[in-house]
Amino acid sequence: MDLFETGFASLYWGHLVMWLVAFGFIYLGIARKMEPLLLVPIGFGMLLANLPLGGLFEYVDGMPEGLLAKIFTYLIAGEIVPPLIFLGLGAMTDFGPLIANPKTLLLGAAAQFGVYFVLFIALLFGFDIAEACAIGIIGGADGPTSIYLSAKLAPHLLGPIAVAAYSYMALVPIIQPPVIRALTTKKERAIYMEPQLREVSTLERILFPMIGAMVIILLVPKSAPLIGMFMFGNLLLVSGVTDRLAKTAGDAFMDILTIILGISVGASMPAILFLKPETLFIFFLGVVAFAGSTAAGTLLGKLMNAISKEPINPMIGAAGVSAVPMSARVVQKLGQEANPRNFLLMHAMGPNIAGVIGTAVAAGVFLGMLG
């Protein structure tokens, strides 16, 4: 075989850089066990897309030709997979901590601050308003919402935004602690909260997805695909009569979607698209958005602690970024470091789930104003 019929002839330095990035993702997933279900498929997809002449992410005359290009175009950018992932998430989510302590919804709202802060910075970097909104939503720390919004507002940035969102979700344990530590004293981090939340009745759990869907979708109609699927998935979980559907939605169905999403998002990063200054800006803005959201959530937590009769550990506000359950786990870990008696996980799950809803609402508002 002639050497020039192989992929070697088409290799350039950009491919080698992307191989290193792909190996980095796979290494983090396998060796460091950081979000392996996401990082391993994304890393491998990235590797495949950067093996020249393989054609897996090839477009001809703007139409997808390669396998992963077709999956990406029709299922991811076609806005099918992100809402379905919300269905699976709903079927896996216990809304109990949120129902038991509804004021934690406000922490989820505060933790969207980074989205709006970065919107302005992105404009300064030269992005247009639709692109800036799509980049800002990375601060919500919600992969499916980031993909859904960027597919609508800035499809040409979908690849870098998706990779940035999922990478930072995996890096929550590294990004959040310094921000939380900088904004809280050790005394605040040690604030003890009773581990037991009030018991939530089955009726409340069943009513929540219906009430939640009605309130949110009536107020922000463009959030319907995400919120509607999220609440439907949750109704399957709590109804008590659709266990089979909930199990499928939360297990096998979710796994299939994760495989499809991970490998095709990774494949959307060929060197020629990835190694551009704007991609680096997006990664930089993403981490700023994450940090800004963490900071705002923590600060509202401090305020709520100051005005509340019962002590509130301000760190639970940081869990308002919607990386479920990573940010709640970070809060739990920092809480125990400061006070071994503390068990903040359930308290942090309320804002954490509120963050998912908050990011979907933020995306819906953007679509309503720009879509």
Added chain:
Amino acid sequence: MMVDWGFAAQIAGIGFLTVFVVLGILSLVLWLVSLLLNRVTGKAQKAKTEGG
């Protein structure tokens, strides 16, 4: 490229405020529903205890 900062401020301001309002309303509705359910189930339980 010219940036319409006024429009950007409007999107950010209205957007952030809307997120707070929507989640605030949801929070209030959840609180009211739990209050109502506790009253109803409390009354039912009380009637049951008195009856039994």
